[in-house]
Amino acid sequence: MKSDALRLFFALDCPPALAEVIVAWRDSLHLSGRPVATANLHLTLAFLGQQPRARVPELLGLAARLQVPAFELRLDRLVRRRNGLVYLAPSQPIEGLLNLAQALRDALLAAGIGLENRPFLAHLSLLRHCPKLPPDVIPSFDWPATNFALYASEQGPHGTQYRQLQQWPLLRND
Ligand code: ATP
Ligand code: MG
Numbered sequence: 001m002k003s004d005a006l007r008l009f010f011a012l013d014c015p016p017a018l019a020e021v022i023v024a025w026r027d028s029l030h031l032s033g034r035p036v037a038t039a040n041l042h043l044t045l046a047f048l049g050q051q052p053r054a055r056v057p058e059l060l061g062l063a064a065r066l067q068v069p070a071f072e073l074r075l076d077r078l079v080r081r082r083n084g085l086v087y088l089a090p091s092q093p094i095e096g097l098l099n100l101a102q103a104l105r106d107a108l109l110a111a112g113i114g115l116e117n118r119p120f121l122a123h124l125s126l127l128r129h130c131p132k133l134p135p136d137v138i139p140s141f142d143w144p145a146t147n148f149a150l151y152a153s154e155q156g157p158h159g160t161q162y163r164q165l166q167q168w169p170l171l172r173n174d
Contacts (some may be wrong), residue, residue: 006056008048010063010104012073013164014041014124022088026126029137033084034132040162043097043124044075045148046104046115053060055113056165059150062107063168070170071096073143075124078133086130087123088139097122100148100170120139131170146170 014022019041026035051059075088075095090097101120110116149167153160 002028004031004053005050008051008055008056008165009149009153010045010048010148010150011042011142011162012045013149013167014043014143015065018141018143022124022126025139025141029134031086031133033086033125033127035127036125036157036160039089040160041124041126041131042079042151043122044109045120048113048115049107051113056150058111060166061120062111062148063104063148063150063166066100066107066168068100068103068170069096070144070146070172071100072143072158073097075141076139078137078139079123080104080133084131085125085134086127087124089121094122096145096170100145106114145174146172 016038019038021039023035023038048059068113071094074090074092077089077091078086079089080086098120101122105115105120147167147169150165151162152165153162155161
Protein backbone atom coordinates (compact mmCIF):
# COMPACT_ATOMS: atom_id res chain seq x y z
CA MET A 1 0.00 0.00 0.00
CA LYS A 2 1.23 3.50 -0.79
CA SER A 3 2.23 5.56 2.21
CA ASP A 4 -0.20 8.30 3.13
CA ALA A 5 2.62 10.79 3.62
CA LEU A 6 5.18 12.36 1.31
CA ARG A 7 8.46 14.07 2.18
CA LEU A 8 8.00 17.38 0.40
CA PHE A 9 10.07 20.44 -0.44
CA PHE A 10 9.96 23.40 -2.81
CA ALA A 11 13.16 24.01 -4.75
CA LEU A 12 14.81 25.56 -7.76
CA ASP A 13 15.74 22.79 -10.17
CA CYS A 14 19.23 23.27 -11.54
CA PRO A 15 18.97 23.53 -15.37
CA PRO A 16 20.41 20.24 -16.75
CA ALA A 17 23.14 21.91 -18.86
CA LEU A 18 24.32 23.93 -15.86
CA ALA A 19 24.17 20.85 -13.61
CA GLU A 20 26.52 19.05 -16.01
CA VAL A 21 28.97 21.94 -16.02
CA ILE A 22 28.90 22.16 -12.22
CA VAL A 23 29.38 18.42 -11.80
CA ALA A 24 32.30 18.38 -14.27
CA TRP A 25 33.90 21.22 -12.29
CA ARG A 26 33.27 19.45 -8.97
CA ASP A 27 34.74 16.21 -10.30
CA SER A 28 37.81 18.08 -11.54
CA LEU A 29 38.56 19.01 -7.92
CA HIS A 30 38.90 15.28 -7.01
CA LEU A 31 37.32 15.75 -3.59
CA SER A 32 36.80 12.75 -1.31
CA GLY A 33 33.24 12.03 -0.26
CA ARG A 34 29.87 10.96 -1.63
CA PRO A 35 28.93 13.06 -4.68
CA VAL A 36 25.37 14.21 -5.24
CA ALA A 37 23.95 12.79 -8.50
CA THR A 38 23.75 15.29 -11.38
CA ALA A 39 19.97 14.86 -11.62
CA ASN A 40 19.64 15.74 -7.92
CA LEU A 41 21.25 19.19 -8.07
CA HIS A 42 18.75 21.67 -6.67
CA LEU A 43 18.42 24.59 -4.30
CA THR A 44 15.83 24.10 -1.58
CA LEU A 45 13.49 27.04 -1.00
CA ALA A 46 11.26 25.55 1.70
CA PHE A 47 11.44 22.14 3.34
CA LEU A 48 8.02 20.83 4.41
CA GLY A 49 8.98 17.36 5.64
CA GLN A 50 6.35 14.64 5.94
CA GLN A 51 2.95 15.85 4.76
CA PRO A 52 -0.28 13.95 4.08
CA ARG A 53 -0.78 13.26 0.35
CA ALA A 54 -4.18 14.90 0.68
CA ARG A 55 -2.42 18.20 1.24
CA VAL A 56 -0.78 18.24 -2.18
CA PRO A 57 -3.64 19.95 -4.11
CA GLU A 58 -3.61 22.80 -1.61
CA LEU A 59 0.17 23.16 -2.01
CA LEU A 60 -0.15 23.21 -5.80
CA GLY A 61 -2.79 25.91 -5.46
CA LEU A 62 -0.79 28.17 -3.20
CA ALA A 63 2.33 27.87 -5.35
CA ALA A 64 0.34 28.67 -8.50
CA ARG A 65 -0.89 31.89 -6.91
CA LEU A 66 2.60 33.22 -6.13
CA GLN A 67 3.66 36.18 -8.28
CA VAL A 68 7.42 36.41 -7.86
CA PRO A 69 9.89 37.79 -10.43
CA ALA A 70 12.58 35.68 -12.08
CA PHE A 71 16.16 36.47 -11.02
CA GLU A 72 19.81 35.69 -11.66
CA LEU A 73 21.58 33.55 -9.13
CA ARG A 74 25.37 33.76 -9.01
CA LEU A 75 27.01 30.89 -7.14
CA ASP A 76 30.51 32.04 -6.27
CA ARG A 77 31.39 30.41 -2.94
CA LEU A 78 32.35 26.83 -2.19
CA VAL A 79 31.64 25.93 1.43
CA ARG A 80 32.33 22.88 3.56
CA ARG A 81 30.36 22.43 6.75
CA ARG A 82 31.68 20.59 9.76
CA ASN A 83 29.46 17.61 8.94
CA GLY A 84 31.32 17.26 5.61
CA LEU A 85 28.59 18.70 3.36
CA VAL A 86 30.11 20.68 0.51
CA TYR A 87 27.90 23.16 -1.30
CA LEU A 88 27.87 26.13 -3.66
CA ALA A 89 26.35 29.36 -2.41
CA PRO A 90 26.03 33.00 -3.39
CA SER A 91 28.52 35.29 -1.65
CA GLN A 92 26.01 38.15 -1.78
CA PRO A 93 22.36 38.01 -0.66
CA ILE A 94 20.21 37.54 -3.77
CA GLU A 95 17.12 39.64 -3.32
CA GLY A 96 14.99 37.69 -5.81
CA LEU A 97 15.85 34.41 -4.12
CA LEU A 98 15.10 35.73 -0.64
CA ASN A 99 11.78 37.16 -1.92
CA LEU A 100 10.79 33.79 -3.36
CA ALA A 101 11.72 31.83 -0.21
CA GLN A 102 9.86 34.38 1.94
CA ALA A 103 6.78 34.38 -0.31
CA LEU A 104 6.62 30.59 -0.03
CA ARG A 105 7.09 30.71 3.73
CA ASP A 106 4.30 33.29 4.08
CA ALA A 107 1.91 31.34 1.85
CA LEU A 108 2.63 28.11 3.73
CA LEU A 109 2.12 29.81 7.06
CA ALA A 110 -1.20 31.23 5.87
CA ALA A 111 -2.19 27.65 4.97
CA GLY A 112 -1.27 26.51 8.47
CA ILE A 113 2.03 24.85 7.48
CA GLY A 114 4.79 26.28 9.60
CA LEU A 115 8.42 25.78 8.59
CA GLU A 116 11.26 25.26 11.01
CA ASN A 117 12.46 28.46 12.59
CA ARG A 118 16.02 28.30 11.29
CA PRO A 119 16.86 31.00 8.76
CA PHE A 120 16.85 30.23 5.05
CA LEU A 121 20.31 29.20 3.84
CA ALA A 122 20.83 29.25 0.09
CA HIS A 123 22.91 26.21 -0.83
CA LEU A 124 23.39 23.80 -3.72
CA SER A 125 24.71 20.56 -2.26
CA LEU A 126 27.53 18.90 -4.21
CA LEU A 127 29.12 16.30 -1.95
CA ARG A 128 28.68 14.70 1.46
CA HIS A 129 31.23 13.40 3.95
CA CYS A 130 34.04 15.45 2.47
CA PRO A 131 36.96 15.74 4.90
CA LYS A 132 38.67 18.80 3.44
CA LEU A 133 38.56 21.42 0.68
CA PRO A 134 41.59 22.64 -1.23
CA PRO A 135 42.41 26.30 -0.52
CA ASP A 136 41.49 29.16 -2.85
CA VAL A 137 38.77 27.52 -4.90
CA ILE A 138 36.64 30.30 -6.36
CA PRO A 139 33.69 29.06 -8.41
CA SER A 140 31.56 31.25 -10.64
CA PHE A 141 28.29 29.87 -11.96
CA ASP A 142 25.36 31.93 -13.21
CA TRP A 143 21.95 30.39 -12.91
CA PRO A 144 18.98 32.17 -14.48
CA ALA A 145 16.17 31.17 -12.10
CA THR A 146 13.03 31.07 -14.22
CA ASN A 147 10.87 28.54 -12.40
CA PHE A 148 10.44 26.66 -9.14
CA ALA A 149 8.91 23.30 -8.31
CA LEU A 150 7.44 21.07 -5.65
CA TYR A 151 9.27 17.77 -5.07
CA ALA A 152 8.69 14.57 -3.17
CA SER A 153 11.92 13.09 -1.79
CA GLU A 154 11.83 9.31 -2.14
CA GLN A 155 14.09 6.35 -1.55
CA GLY A 156 14.96 4.66 -4.84
CA PRO A 157 17.23 1.71 -5.66
CA HIS A 158 20.22 4.07 -5.96
CA GLY A 159 19.49 6.22 -2.93
CA THR A 160 17.42 9.35 -2.50
CA GLN A 161 15.69 10.68 -5.58
CA TYR A 162 13.41 13.65 -6.04
CA ARG A 163 10.16 13.36 -7.94
CA GLN A 164 8.92 16.64 -9.36
CA LEU A 165 5.20 17.00 -8.70
CA GLN A 166 4.75 20.31 -10.54
CA GLN A 167 6.65 23.40 -11.56
CA TRP A 168 5.68 27.03 -12.00
CA PRO A 169 7.26 29.91 -13.92
CA LEU A 170 8.64 33.00 -12.20
CA LEU A 171 7.52 36.31 -13.68
CA ARG A 172 9.61 37.61 -16.60
CA ASN A 173 10.44 41.29 -17.01
CA ASP A 174 10.28 41.25 -20.80
P1 ATP B 1 19.46 12.24 2.12
O1 ATP B 1 18.94 12.92 3.36
O2 ATP B 1 18.67 11.02 1.78
O3 ATP B 1 20.92 12.01 2.12
P2 ATP B 1 18.68 14.71 0.87
O4 ATP B 1 19.12 15.46 2.10
O5 ATP B 1 19.04 15.32 -0.44
O6 ATP B 1 19.22 13.23 0.86
P3 ATP B 1 16.09 15.02 1.94
O7 ATP B 1 16.62 14.82 3.33
O8 ATP B 1 14.78 14.41 1.59
O9 ATP B 1 17.11 14.52 0.86
O10 ATP B 1 16.01 16.58 1.73
C1 ATP B 1 15.47 17.18 0.57
C2 ATP B 1 15.95 18.62 0.52
O11 ATP B 1 15.49 19.32 1.68
C3 ATP B 1 17.48 18.77 0.56
O12 ATP B 1 17.83 19.95 -0.16
C4 ATP B 1 17.78 19.00 2.02
O13 ATP B 1 18.96 19.78 2.19
C5 ATP B 1 16.58 19.79 2.48
N1 ATP B 1 16.27 19.53 3.88
C6 ATP B 1 16.18 18.32 4.48
N2 ATP B 1 15.87 18.45 5.79
C7 ATP B 1 15.75 19.78 6.01
C8 ATP B 1 15.43 20.57 7.16
N3 ATP B 1 15.18 20.02 8.33
N4 ATP B 1 15.40 21.92 7.00
C9 ATP B 1 15.65 22.49 5.81
N5 ATP B 1 15.95 21.80 4.69
C10 ATP B 1 16.01 20.47 4.79
MG1 MG C 1 18.66 14.89 4.13
